[in-house]
Amino acid sequence: MTSPRTIAILGSTGSIGRSALEVIAGFPDRFRAVYLSANRNIDLLRDQINRFRPKGVVVSDPERAAALRSSVGHGVEIMCGAEGLLEAAGRDDVDVVLSSLVGFAGLKPTLRAVEAGKVVALANKETLVVGGELIMKSVRAGRARLLPVDSEHSAIFQCLQGEDPRTIERLVLTASGGPFLKVGKEKFPGITVAEALNHPTWRMGNKITIDSATLMNKGLEVIEAFWLFGVPPEKIQVVIHPQSIVHSMVEFVDGSMKAQLGIPDMKLPILYALAYPERPATASRRIDFETLRELTFYPPDTEKFECLPLAFRALQMGGTAPAVLNAANEVAVQMFLDGELSFSAIPFVIRDALNAHTPMHAFTLADLERIDGDTRERTRRVQATLLT
Ligand SMILES: NC(=O)c1ccc[n+]([C@@H]2O[C@H](COP(=O)([O-])OP(=O)(O)OC[C@H]3O[C@@H](n4cnc5c(N)ncnc54)[C@H](OP(=O)(O)O)[C@@H]3O)[C@@H](O)[C@H]2O)c1
Numbered sequence: 459m460t461s462p463r464t465i466a467i468l469g470s471t472g473s474i475g476r477s478a479l480e481v482i483a484g485f486p487d488r489f490r491a492v493y494l495s496a497n498r499n500i501d502l503l504r505d506q507i508n509r510f511r512p513k514g515v516v517v518s519d520p521e522r523a524a525a526l527r528s529s530v531g532h533g534v535e536i537m538c539g540a541e542g543l544l545e546a547a548g549r550d551d552v553d554v555v556l557s558s559l560v561g562f563a564g565l566k567p568t569l570r571a572v573e574a575g576k577v578v579a580l581a582n583k584e585t586l587v588v589g590g591e592l593i594m595k596s597v598r599a600g601r602a603r604l605l606p607v608d609s610e611h612s613a614i615f616q617c618l619q620g621e622d623p624r625t626i627e628r629l630v631l632t633a634s635g636g637p638f639l640k641v642g643k644e645k646f647p648g649i650t651v652a653e654a655l656n657h658p659t660w661r662m663g664n665k666i667t668i669d670s671a672t673l674m675n676k677g678l679e680v681i682e683a684f685w686l687f688g689v690p691p692e693k694i695q696v697v698i699h700p701q702s703i704v705h706s707m708v709e710f711v712d713g714s715m716k717a718q719l720g721i722p723d724m725k726l727p728i729l730y731a732l733a734y735p736e737r738p739a740t741a742s743r744r745i746d747f748e749t750l751r752e753l754t755f756y757p758p759d760t761e762k763f764e765c766l767p768l769a770f771r772a773l774q775m776g777g778t779a780p781a782v783l784n785a786a787n788e789v790a791v792q793m794f795l796d797g798e799l800s801f802s803a804i805p806f807v808i809r810d811a812l813n814a815h816t817p818m819h820a821f822t823l824a825d826l827e828r829i830d831g832d833t834r835e836r837t838r839r840v841q842a843t844l845l846t
Pocket residue numbers: 468469470471472473474475495496497498499500518558559560561563581582583584607608609660661662663664665666724
């Protein structure tokens with residue numbers, strides 16, 4: 459019998475991290491969680507330590523790390539901060555790094571995992587949006603393997619098994635449409651945080667749930683697909699599919715299409731990435747055509763959901779423009795969640811940031827960090843002027 463795959467989960471206290479631990483618990487002979495990480499949720503991390511007995515954990519802030527150290531005792535290494543994440547991502551005793559941090563914070567540890575030649579199961583789409591060029595260059599130069607966890611990209615990856623990538627005619631990313639699919643744009647200024655967090659088909663972390671409500675999530679996924687599959691923007695299409703059963707599709711040059719279907723449950727694409735190229739049996743809920751009845755598809759309303767065309771625009775601008783899109787979006791979403799920005803102002807501040815940016819086309823990680831910081835500062839300033 460082969461030994462279990464060792465897995466470092468960066469962001470084990472998040473929605474993807476928790477689902478991944480459920481997957482791992484279901485396959486103790488196949489997988490072992492060796493490193494875990496948390497930002498603020500130390501109580502949950504302590505429970506995860508007691509249940510999964512990892513070799514080590516990473517905690518963002520030194521005070522929380524000290525508190526955890528005194529309560530879990532010896533036997534578990536406690537690392538701290540951004541350095542700790544880099545350490546866990548590159549350790550020799552890790553086979554697979556699950557990159558499930560949210561936002562820009564995922565970029566450096568994911569890059570480290572790629573440079574260390576790991577299998578990287580990638581949930582953190584912002585990493586490819588911001589640093590796709592650096593990540594893919596490093597993947598091509600080394601031994602690392604990038605496996606998508608996002609359900610749409612996992613679907614496309616599954617559709618492409620056994621296919622020649624040169625025969626791709628079009629990628630079709632499906633989108634549920636979020637909670638405001640049928641809400642008129644004139645209602646957008648009054649949308650509350652609770653309404654925006656009420657996603658119809660998926661239970662996820664707050665940031666991606668707001669991104670789904672604005673359709674920025676689909677825009678970020680278009681950029682993610684561009685990097686993962688090497689398909690130009692004009693060959694990537696978004697369609698609204700409210701049932702979230704068809705996870706995405708590929709059209710080939712002969713006119714035929716392949717789609718991947720399944721019930722909306724992130725444990726399925728997580729398992730696919732962790733076990734690849736095997737496909738272990740599960741007792742997950744199956745599609746029931748008696749109750750399903752219909753699958754519907756229609757084009758997105760890009761006048762109503764302005765974030766989607768903004769993402770296409772950033773991709774067309776190229777270079778550092780998607781990093782600006784991402785930073786402005788992260789700030790705008792957090793401000794909306796904190797009650798400091800209206801839902802309808804989110805695309806406004808992102809457009810303003812893109813308008814002000816002249817993309818660099820040759821850049822380093824340090825350039826990306828500087829541009830990310832500058833954009834965050836500028837976005838907060840613009841938001842302040844909106845309030846005065
Ligand atoms: N959720 C989904 O169904 C889903 C589906 C597809 C793709 N994704 C992508 O997967 C990623 C994670 O999403 P999620 O929904 O799981 O997010 P989430 O629930 O908010 O979890 C984020 C994780 O990252 C940690 N974290 C947050 N900020 C951090 C920082 N600055 N430094 C270090 N750690 C930090 C959090 O720690 P604490 O909780 O301890 O604060 C948590 O463990 C996102 O990029 C998202 O777009 C998610």
